[in-house]
Amino acid sequence: MAGEVSADRLLRAAAETCEGRLRSWVDRLGGSAGQVAAYQFGWSGEDPGQGGKFVRAALTLACAGAVGGDRRRAVPAAAAVEVVHNLSLLYDDVLDGDTLRRHREAAWRVFGPSAAARSADGLLLTVLDVLVNGDKDGDEDGGKDGDEDGGKDGDEDGGKDGVGREASAALLATLVDLAVGESLDLVFERRDRVGPDECLEMVAAKTASLFSCACRLGALYGGAGPEAVAGWAAFGHDLGMAFQLVDDLLGIWGDPAVTGKPVFNDLRRRKLSVPVVAALDSGTADGDRLAEEYRRTAAGGAVDPAGLALLVERAGGRRWTEARAAGHAAAARDRLGALTGDPAAAAELTALAGLITDREH
Numbered sequence: 001m002a003g004e005v006s007a008d009r010l011l012r013a014a015a016e017t018c019e020g021r022l023r024s025w026v027d028r029l030g031g032s033a034g035q036v037a038a039y040q041f042g043w044s045g046e047d048p049g050q051g052g053k054f055v056r057a058a059l060t061l062a063c064a065g066a067v068g069g070d071r072r073r074a075v076p077a078a079a080a081v082e083v084v085h086n087l088s089l090l091y092d093d094v095l096d097g098d099t100l101r102r103h104r105e106a107a108w109r110v111f112g113p114s115a116a117a118r119s120a121d122g123l124l125l126t127v128l129d130v131l132v133n134g135d136k137d138g139d140e141d142g143g144k145d146g147d148e149d150g151g152k153d154g155d156e157d158g159g160k161d162g163v164g165r166e167a168s169a170a171l172l173a174t175l176v177d178l179a180v181g182e183s184l185d186l187v188f189e190r191r192d193r194v195g196p197d198e199c200l201e202m203v204a205a206k207t208a209s210l211f212s213c214a215c216r217l218g219a220l221y222g223g224a225g226p227e228a229v230a231g232w233a234a235f236g237h238d239l240g241m242a243f244q245l246v247d248d249l250l251g252i253w254g255d256p257a258v259t260g261k262p263v264f265n266d267l268r269r270r271k272l273s274v275p276v277v278a279a280l281d282s283g284t285a286d287g288d289r290l291a292e293e294y295r296r297t298a299a300g301g302a303v304d305p306a307g308l309a310l311l312v313e314r315a316g317g318r319r320w321t322e323a324r325a326a327g328h329a330a331a332a333r334d335r336l337g338a339l340t341g342d343p344a345a346a347a348e349l350t351a352l353a354g355l356i357t358d359r360e361h
Contacts, residue, residue: 005347007355014058014078015051021079025130029122036111036119040086047104056081056210058352059239060218063232066345069222076135077167077217080127084171085210087120088178095182096269100262124175131168167217174213181206188272192295199277200324203244204237211240231339238332243356245325248273249318250360252309258360264305267312270294274324279317287315329357 026037038044042051057078064074092098093106094113100106108116184202188194215236219229250259251266251273266273272280279287280294290311297303312318332353340346 005351007351010058010062010348010352011054011355014054014061017061017075018054018057018079018082021076021135022082024135025079025083025123025126028126029119032111032115033119033122036090036107036115037086037123039110040090040107040119042102045104045110051102052082052086054082055243055352055356056085056214059211059214059236059349060221062345062348062352063215063218063236064222066340066342066349067219067222067224067228067232068342069224071222074218074221076130077221078214080131080167080171081210081214081217083123083127084175084178084213087123088182088210090116090120092182095186128168128171131164131171134164163220167220170213170216170220174209177205177209181209189270191272192291192298193280194272194277196274196277196281199272199274200241203241203274207244207247208237208240211243212236215239228339231335235332235335235339238328238335239353239356242325242328242332242353245274245321245328246357246359248275249321249325252276252312253318255360264309267305267308268303270297270303275312275317275321277317278320279312279315282315282317282320284315286311287317290315325357329353 022041023043026034026041026043028034029037035044060078060081061071061074064071064077089101090107093101094108094116098106099109107119111119181202181204184198185206188199188202212233213236216229216233219232224232248266251271252264252275256263256265262268266276276290279290281287290308293304293308293311333350336346336349336353340349
C-alpha cells in the first residue's frame with residue numbers, strides 16, 4: 001500500500017545503490033585524501049558504519065522515478081549529491097571547530113584541517129569529472145543501482161548528452177550557495193543581532209540549496225523538461241528549509257544521545273540560529289533578556305545554556321521556528337501533489353518528506 005512506504009527502507013536502498021560509486025571515486029582519490037573520505041563516509045576508523053543517512057541521494061533517485069525516468073541513470077547524480085553534502089560537512093566542521101560528527105570525532109580532528117580540506121577538494125573534482133565525462137570506473141556490472149536486472153546506466157551516466165554538463169553546472173552553483181551560506185553563518189556569530197529574513201536567507205543558501213539541487217538532478221536525469229525540473233527544485237527547496245529549521249530546533253532541544261552532539265551545543269557557541277533570532281526579534285521581555293545574556297557571554301561571562309534555552313522558548317523562538325518548519329513542509333506536500341500523479345512515487349516522496357520534518361536527529 002502507498003501509505004506503508006518506509007522512509008528508512010528508502011534510505012537504506014539509496015545507501016546501497018550509491019556505495020559502489022562512492023567507493024570507486026574514493027579509491028580513485030587514493031592517498032591521504034582517500035583515507036579522509038573513507039572515514040567521512042563511515043567506512044574506516046573507530047566505530048565504522050557511522051556514515052550519513054543518504055536523505056539527499058534518496059530524494060534524487062525518487063524524483064527521477066517520479067518523472068518516469070530510469071533510476072539507474074540517476075545513480076551518479078545521487079552519489080554526487082552525497083559527495084557534495086559530505087565535502088560541505090568537512091569544510092563546515094573545520095570552520096566551525098566542531099569536534100563531533102555522527103557520534104564520533106570529526107574528520108579534521110583525526111587527520112588535521114589541511115587533510116580534510118584537500119580531501120573535500122579532491123572529491124569535488126572527481127565528481128565534476130564524472131558528471132561531465134561519464135564514469136568509466138563506476139559499477140560496470142550495474143551493482144545495486146536500483147533495478148533487479150542490474151543493467152548499465154544509460155548513456156555512460158549522462159556525460160555525453162548534455163545532462164551531465166547541466167548537472168555539473170547546477171552542482172557548482174549550489175557550491176557557491178553553500179559557501180555563501182557558511183560565510184553568513186560565521187559572520188552572524190560576530191554580530192549581536194540578525195534579522196529573521198537574513199537568517200532565513202542563510203538557511204536557504206547553506207542547506208536548502210543542496211536539497212533543491214538533489215531534486216533538480218533527479219528530475220533532470222529522469223528526463224523531465226525545464227519547467228518540471230524547476231518545479232522539482234522548488235519542492236526540494238521547501239524540504240531543505242524545513243530540514244534546517246528542524247535541525248536548529250534540535251541544536252537546542254535535541255537529545256544528545258540521538259543527535260550525537262553535546263546538549264545545548266548551539267547556545268554554548270552563542271550561535272544565532274533561527275529560534276534564537278526569532279526570540280531576539282520578538283519584542284518581548286524574555287527576548288531582551290536573551291540579548292543581554294548574549295552580550296554578557298560575548299564579553300567573557302559564564303554561559304548558562306539551559307537558562308538561554310528557557311529564554312528562547314519563553315520569547316516564542318521555538319514556536320516561531322516550528323511554525324515555519326511546518327509551513328515549508330506543507331508547501332512541499334502541495335508542490336508534490338501538483339508535480340506527480342504517480343501514487344507510488346508520491347508515497348515514496350511523502351515518506352521522505354515526513355522523515356525530514358518529523359526527525360529527532
